[in-house]
Amino acid sequence: MTHNIAVLDGDGIGPEVMAETIRVLDAVQQKFGFSLHYTHADVGGIAIDNHGEALPASTLQVCETSEAILFGSVGGPKWEDLPPEQQPERAALLPLRKHFDLFCNLRPAKVFKALVGACPLRPDIVGNGFDVLVVRELTSGIYFGQPKGREGSGPDERAWDTKVYTRAEIERIARMAFAAAQLRRKKVTSVDKANVLTCMVFWREVVKEVAGEFPDVELNHIYIDNATMQLVKDPHQFDVMLCGNMFGDIISDEAAMLTGSMGMLASASLNSSRFGLYEPAGGSAPDIAGQGVANPIAQILSGAMMLKYSLGYEQAATAIEEAVAAILAKEIMTQDIVTPGVTPVSTSVMGDAIVREI
């Protein structure tokens, strides 16, 4: 069976790490007997340069005729002086999320065994590593809520945004979190600020109702301020963290950094028909772009998530994950994750090693 995949390499290290990802995906295709048909399209800064906008209609068209989007990363110093709403990241990602109704963002923050030493936390806190899954609502909340605006002048000039959630929006993301927890350690921690925000009182109420549908999953609630503390104090206490759009942005980035392996973390953004956008958690890293030293693993693991969530090839996804674990155990590491005494390898050498391992 052949699947159309939209490949949006983007800027910075995007194209480099994407090239290795395609090679790895090609390797599993042969082994597991399916075929992927890739269509590359511009997104982000390069799309601004070539087409005058971060998400051209032609790119959206490619995505619409695909079963999934493999997304690289976007942005860089070249486009930094554009007004906020034209910045490559925002102008590419937000409309894509909204257009395809990608309400469910899965951001695993997992410490790889071979990389426990890279965690910024004290060894006695990290132990053998932790494994948290942040489930973030991605198409509502304060990012998209109306009204937004600015008016007046002088000292009273004011600007505002609206944080809003509907029951339907909370229910569907909560169900995703509980379902994910059922396949893990059966614990959901919902992050809110119900002690102050009306919208979050509602959030907590609806999440409690949804919990009734999943009697085998334990539910806890935590305030966002306390969540940022508890993650540092003891990340092991969390299994699935269920968050709204902005709190999920904050928590997933903190959790990712706590793993010490930003170059290793994948993410999936799904809608309700298995369509999804798959992208690494790190950014476009313009400082190392073009040098062939970037870590391709986050992009490769994003490809594995795509096989699992959008195309249903669980075994092929697992094969990639195991290959990654195996080469790390052999101390094949790029500069960002290299442990003392190990010589870092290039992006393509790491890609080679993973392909060989499959």
Place this chain on the structure above:
Amino acid sequence: MTHNIAVLDGDGIGPEVMAETIRVLDAVQQKFGFSLHYTHADVGGIAIDNHGEALPASTLQVCETSEAILFGSVGGPKWEDLPPEQQPERAALLPLRKHFDLFCNLRPAKVFKALVGACPLRPDIVGNGFDVLVVRELTSGIYFGQPKGREGSGPDERAWDTKVYTRAEIERIARMAFAAAQLRRKKVTSVDKANVLTCMVFWREVVKEVAGEFPDVELNHIYIDNATMQLVKDPHQFDVMLCGNMFGDIISDEAAMLTGSMGMLASASLNSSRFGLYEPAGGSAPDIAGQGVANPIAQILSGAMMLKYSLGYEQAATAIEEAVAAILAKEIMTQDIVTPGVTPVSTSVMGDAIVREI
């Protein structure tokens, strides 16, 4: 000269740590020749029990005839089932902040030399410790913004809050941050989400304008998600972090936990006439209340901040801070901060030691 101080002990460990604070304040009074007149009043859970509300009019009255409020901590399991807007913390703190226009919240997150080992970060990241001052706007933003509401039913039922800032509100808190930075390492990092929120685009714009009044201070901008990461990766990069109300809540708690000394951190909430509320950063710790083991230092240092900011007794404040550093160096430590091999002391033994040191 005699100063009226409102003492709101509150719940949990509040009364215990407050008792030691009063003894320490008494000791500096004698030494530096001023006098404090304390009026105790109920706040939080105990006020709900005794007066039916978390912030009774009689308590507000006491605060109004004082030059500063020494605040303990509020809340506990007994009041946990009240509706969110009646919870002791929210129902006491939010109206107090608003009533006295306490727009400027100073939250130092500083690692004490003797306690570097307690930091949850890896020793090579912590080094000799870090010293960050979070300057948080405390009377506006999404906590107080109107409208807030809930309406409808079924799947479309919705609830919302409004994040809003005026130019005047941003200017005054930004000026506090820059002024604080002038007395420190001359660097302000403003935390926002200007890539997505209209209100934060405005925030960034006004902060840049205010920076023009302080040419000797360096200004940087960082997105809230990246800020939570950078704090973990390298807290030394920050001097003063300028935040709105909610981002300041999040960042100050994360930074506090990263110091490893939650029981050591003081805070001040000021208005523009030197009136202030002074409270420890930790909570009411109901689990250890009444056992005489709580760490009184955060409350004692809050008292020192009161002397400095509301009463203008800088030397007396410094004397307290030095006494605290001195007893820590002598390894007089309560259980929460005890280092391996040291026997923890009680709340009152620690209070005694600080008094003797002054």
